[in-house]
Amino acid sequence: MNVANSIPVTIVSGYLGAGKTTLVNNALRKANGLKLAILVNEFGNLAIDEDLIISQDENMISLAGGCICCSYGNDMLLSLKELASLDTKPDHIILEASGVAIPSSIEQSISLIGDCYTESIVSIIDSEQIQDQLSNKYVSDTILAQIESADLIFANKIDLILDEQSFLSWVKNHYLLNKAIRVSHSEVELDVLLGVNRQPRPIRDTTKEIKINHTNVFWSEVFIPNDFVNPIELSKSLTKQAIHLVRAKGHLRGVDGKMYLLQTVGHRYYVEPADNEKKPGLVLIGTGEFKNLDVLRENLKKYGDFDY
Amino acid sequence: MTKIYSAKKIITMNPARPFVTHIAVKDGKILGTGELDELSRWGEYELDNSFEGKVIMPGFVEGHAHTMEGTLWRYVYCGFFDRTDPDGKIREGVKTIETVVERLVEADKKLKDPNMPLSGWQLDPIYMNNKRVSRRDLDKVSTTRPIGIMHASGHIMNVNSKALELGGLMKAGINHPGIPLDKDGYPTGELYGPDAMTPIGVHVGFNRSMTDSDEDGLIAFGKLCVRTGVTTVTDLAARLTEEGVEAMLRITSEKNYPARIVPLKVFLAATPKETIEFAKSLKKKSTDRLRLGRIKAVADGSIQGFSARMRWPGYHNGAPNGLWYTAPDQLSELYELALVAGIQVHTHTNGDEATEMALDMLEGALKKYSSPDHRFTLQHCQLADAAQFRRMKKLEMCVNLFANHHYYWGDEHYKLTVGPDRALRMNACKTALSTGVPMAIHSDAPVTPLGPLFTAWCAVNRLTASGRTQGKQEKITIEDAMYAITLGAAYTLHMDDEVGSLETGKSADFAILEEDPYLSDANELKNVKVWGTMQGGRIFDAKNL
Numbered sequence: 001m002n003v004a005n006s007i008p009v010t011i012v013s014g015y016l017g018a019g020k021t022t023l024v025n026n027a028l029r030k031a032n033g034l035k036l037a038i039l040v041n042e043f044g045n046l047a048i049d050e051d052l053i054i055s056q057d058e059n060m061i062s063l064a065g066g067c068i069c070c071s072y073g074n075d076m077l078l079s080l081k082e083l084a085s086l087d088t089k090p091d092h093i094i095l096e097a098s099g100v101a102i103p104s105s106i107e108q109s110i111s112l113i114g115d116c117y118t119e120s121i122v123s124i125i126d127s128e129q130i131q132d133q134l135s136n137k138y139v140s141d142t143i144l145a146q147i148e149s150a151d152l153i154f155a156n157k158i159d160l161i162l163d164e165q166s167f168l169s170w171v172k173n174h175y176l177l178n179k180a181i182r183v184s185h186s187e188v189e190l191d192v193l194l195g196v197n198r199q200p201r202p203i204r205d206t207t208k209e210i211k212i213n214h215t216n217v218f219w220s221e222v223f224i225p226n227d228f229v230n231p232i233e234l235s236k237s238l239t240k241q242a243i244h245l246v247r248a249k250g251h252l253r254g255v256d257g258k259m260y261l262l263q264t265v266g267h268r269y270y271v272e273p274a275d276n277e278k279k280p281g282l283v284l285i286g287t288g289e290f291k292n293l294d295v296l297r298e299n300l301k302k303y304g305d306f307d308y
Numbered sequence: 309m310t311k312i313y314s315a316k317k318i319i320t321m322n323p324a325r326p327f328v329t330h331i332a333v334k335d336g337k338i339l340g341t342g343e344l345d346e347l348s349r350w351g352e353y354e355l356d357n358s359f360e361g362k363v364i365m366p367g368f369v370e371g372h373a374h375t376m377e378g379t380l381w382r383y384v385y386c387g388f389f390d391r392t393d394p395d396g397k398i399r400e401g402v403k404t405i406e407t408v409v410e411r412l413v414e415a416d417k418k419l420k421d422p423n424m425p426l427s428g429w430q431l432d433p434i435y436m437n438n439k440r441v442s443r444r445d446l447d448k449v450s451t452t453r454p455i456g457i458m459h460a461s462g463h464i465m466n467v468n469s470k471a472l473e474l475g476g477l478m479k480a481g482i483n484h485p486g487i488p489l490d491k492d493g494y495p496t497g498e499l500y501g502p503d504a505m506t507p508i509g510v511h512v513g514f515n516r517s518m519t520d521s522d523e524d525g526l527i528a529f530g531k532l533c534v535r536t537g538v539t540t541v542t543d544l545a546a547r548l549t550e551e552g553v554e555a556m557l558r559i560t561s562e563k564n565y566p567a568r569i570v571p572l573k574v575f576l577a578a579t580p581k582e583t584i585e586f587a588k589s590l591k592k593k594s595t596d597r598l599r600l601g602r603i604k605a606v607a608d609g610s611i612q613g614f615s616a617r618m619r620w621p622g623y624h625n626g627a628p629n630g631l632w633y634t635a636p637d638q639l640s641e642l643y644e645l646a647l648v649a650g651i652q653v654h655t656h657t658n659g660d661e662a663t664e665m666a667l668d669m670l671e672g673a674l675k676k677y678s679s680p681d682h683r684f685t686l687q688h689c690q691l692a693d694a695a696q697f698r699r700m701k702k703l704e705m706c707v708n709l710f711a712n713h714h715y716y717w718g719d720e721h722y723k724l725t726v727g728p729d730r731a732l733r734m735n736a737c738k739t740a741l742s743t744g745v746p747m748a749i750h751s752d753a754p755v756t757p758l759g760p761l762f763t764a765w766c767a768v769n770r771l772t773a774s775g776r777t778q779g780k781q782e783k784i785t786i787e788d789a790m791y792a793i794t795l796g797a798a799y800t801l802h803m804d805d806e807v808g809s810l811e812t813g814k815s816a817d818f819a820i821l822e823e824d825p826y827l828s829d830a831n832e833l834k835n836v837k838v839w840g841t842m843q844g845g846r847i848f849d850a851k852n853l
Contacts, residue, residue, distance in 0.1 A: 016635050017637070042577050044579030074577060076503075099635040099637075100633070102631070112487075112504070113507065138617075138632070142632060
């Protein structure tokens, strides 16, 4: 896999009604110059404003700003291959899995296509329904498998939960808490969904808070290394659950003096050689409820000297 | 002009007069059955004695097949069992991997273009002591031409190095459950499941439209129907693209097309609402020989592929539970909309949990939208137990059991997939009938060969390929089996008013046989020879197609 030369794919999984399609629609609305390609099982519930549609045929909708939507029907891999061989390559592919698909299997299949790689698996759950669904005799194992293979879990429709405390303690008992990000109306910033720097951002940002419907707060923070670091060891530490990070991305000079690109999302990380001219810097994103910069700084210190 | 045909015996499936000697045909329909004297009272007629030595039955109805079998015959046949091709030639089964390779070498010599893919089909290593075919075996055929062989199950494919190379998989370090690796770290060339097969399939002649039959394929399939006595046949999971439907309409309307095709639109890649609307619009395009407007849903995968959904205690070999191909809520929505729209849905269920799920969803839908005579049908339904058949009865469902599967894979189910106990109850024809569930039996061609008499033989004898009788309590009589392949199957398609028996007013569709299946030794049923068919009053001689 070569992250730099292949197209990142974000797999969006979740059972029916969890909010996958809304998530995808929201992403399209926020694309803001980013050329997104959306792969959906069927166009059925896509709610794309008509004025954004430039052209549409049976399998593809072209949108203003260079985004496209394709339905993959019974052949997801071929559709992915076709997307990757378009003249104008998409910057990022969002693959909306079917409600009963197991995303880890999709990831294994994507690994067979040279031109794409799985950037992350996100799983969206309907906070109101999830308890019933996890006790449903037909779909509980499927939904559990979706949750288990996810790097990020969006606990959607959190605004509909009356007793949030007891819900959260239930979630915690099901080992979801450390990964689950509270969301409503499937509103997720592109930075969080697709990775850091997926939207224009000044390089040396100060701590920035993004308020989303008053139910969830993401923070992001930039750290500049003054030192050589071991990017793999650092990546591993950033994916530890105790750190509570959603994502990290940046360029770092390794102990061998070479420049590396580092990305993490949930438990997943990628490290690979990068252009030597890149400016070192590391952007971290977390959720407001787990913002403990002291812990983070202590952790970073073990791997190098950072300015922040 | 009325034509009266005489026969050694005419089996009508009409209890009023089950066996007669003459049948009168007018305008493609049956005017009457009985003695010549009785029929002559209709007025002027022409007597035709060409079938006087033959036995006439209602044309067979195959309730679960795929017309793609017609297209597969242009590829190299690699099946273990002898099989008759559309031209009536018996293609010998291949018993060893060496013979598979030899056969491919012969086919390779005939291809002039060195880059053209070579495709084979119907390989099944379980009959060859499970010895696996590797890319090295196929490299002996060619290193320059991509080669691919589809297995009988349709879930596994073997390819050569060139095919792997074209698909970008001829490399080390692949980590995929569907792609086993050789000692050298490269794929062995055996590919499991659609995800592993797809990237390579396009290079070896098996692309995404392989389930569609093209015009030549439909013509070839029609010939197979004549050879097996089939006059009405389903195409049970058709994509039904615009071009596909046009081609079907064109071919079936040709003067000499010998079969009535009933394609079911597969519920895939569209919402329930879109699918229902599509089926409704298709229904209007129906003709006498192309019956559109039904839907096929797929609840789970296959038992031998371990992708079927099983209830406790699951697979006998400990494999994890299978996969849902359709979410329960989606199936429920489809059922509700279909009941309201009067569109019939057939649902593939293999594992008993999938059957349970479909029953639950239909029960819920029927409570909201009670719909008399819906005849929603479970297809395969291989593992259903007695309680599930009782629920089918209560919900007024039909079932189409996979009798042929029991013969071809029964031993595998006994040894490996579900174990002895549940293997005995698979495809429980007797339980279905004694519970009162309307039942058909099927071949799922091309998975197993089209041939209702063979299918009937499977249900009557319940033998497996190794020669064991598996589940003798589920054997049915020849009479019941003959009913299942005629009126039984017609009923599951809401077509029992038109076909399935020889009665006044119904379509003149006959299976014309050389022998009487009712007199035959139960073991001989599969050897009863088919002379040909009559379809809508038109005669088709299997020897002169």
